[in-house]
Amino acid sequence: MTVHIEDAPPRVPGPDPSTAGLPPPRPRRPRSARWLPYLLLAPAVLALAAVLGYALVRNLVISFQEFGRRQLISRTTEWTGLDNYRAVLENERFWDAAVRTFVFMAANVLVIMILGTLIGLLLNALGTKMRLLLSISLVAAWAMPVIASTTVFQWLFDQQFGVANWVMRSLGFSGYEQHNWFGSGTSTLAIVTVLIVWASVPFVALNLYAGLTTVSGEIWEAARMDGASDWRVFWSILVPIMRPFFLITTFLEIIWVFKAFTQIYAMNEGGPDRQSETLPVMAYMEGMGQNQYGAAAAISVLTLIILLVAMSFYFWLIFKQEKEES
């Protein structure tokens, strides 16, 4: 994962929502001024519509078509209604992938949030030097390009010369002479989980720490004076104060992990035997691997619908928070 701070909710400037319904007092402007905002927006809208909008529409269209190798070459269109969806929904592989995606996502998000929170709290409790050292190592992990870190993890878990097998042997486990970590879908996804957690925890930890520094220290002292335990301080003070942070970050992580592609695909191409395919990887494999573009489109439409549910929760949170702030 790269930096995704774009999702940081900035405070909303501009019109107060309460007056949005009223016509704004408009000073007299020349006629051209009325077109100016649209003119300024035109390039952005055109670019988004041409690349993103068209892709979304075409995806939906193809999902209702028979679209395989033959149609790809002859460039013909054959409408088949809901056939793709029927085939996909009757395909056991799709349901396996769907369940796998949810379990994978839940495990990742849970571990990321727990570890991220603990490390964020640890950063807050450390002395200056140790905090700097830990921050630097977190930033280093965060900064690694996904494709680079994926190849590094392949190397760490290499069957013959990987460090992971050596560590297991050194810890006294047997059977790690040449253990194949990518021998099953579950094991492959477990390694992808380690990779994603390693790369995502810094985001949560550093942002939590940055948030904590804005909370006045007096609150903690007051609670301690009153004899509150660490556990109590965490649940009764920290969680309520940082509630928006926890909610928004959790949803961001849900969305990111759900649509993770590079880590899973580059790690083992969804293998062995397509057993580590999550929905985005399955859509890709059906399309590029099997030339079943119609089925691929249907899978990606279904995935998109699931994602939209998570995203609408996310936006709901953001809008709610903006309302509270304004």
Add this chain to the structure above:
Amino acid sequence: MRKVMLNGTALVLVVLFLFPVYWMFSTSFKSNTDVLSKDPVFFFTPSFDHYSTATGVDLFWTYVGNSFIVTIGAVLLALGVALMASYAIARMRFRGRRGMVIAVMMAQMAPWEILIIVVYLNARDLEMLNSIGTLTLVYFVMALPFTIWTLRGFIAAVPKELEESAMIDGCTRTQAFFRVIFPLLAPGLMATSLFGFISAWNEYAMVLVLNKAPDAATLPLWLTQFQTNFGNDWGATMAASSMFTIPVLILFILLQRRVTGGLSAGAVKG
């Protein structure tokens, strides 16, 4: 006692988080006998062989050039287009403004990973596969919503009065923008272009399907080419990964403060 425990935990975490990065760099400097050893070698005489292997492949400089053209092109396009759009959103009242804000927010979260196939089909229909221009266009659109969103915040933060007084003193709206707002946007422009650069530089899935032809490929495809069915050249892979990572690492360290400031500023009311 508590202090020792905390510092001990922190040290363990430092090792865990740094180890993959350290291992990447250290492997890249090992000779092949040290790389291909059953028990890992921690002390070795450094060798640059893998770097020569990695940079010695056909078309290496083409990949480097392509990566830079695509990322810089996408960032510059995004900045130009986003400046106009974000000014309109931040400063002007017009019908459809709220819809535009929502559209930009949604577009930021666009699941490109799921649209790879259809973007490929679209590019294929338009005979735009294996083209640097297509890749630049796609990366530009990927970076655009975030750039609009961030610049909008920066423009809105400039007091309206500054601009208005410039206009009262005889500036046109355009002049007021370039003389008053634009200079104050420098940090915003820096931050967004660095983010755009990093995300385009790192992108793998799109270039994998759109630009398979070697002369149109970018560095992420170069980095994965040392793993083949005939065996993996781990030394060269790690050398390539290291070279690929260093520019991003530097940008990240420069950016870190700004990054961590962002989310918390929104999440916690100071």
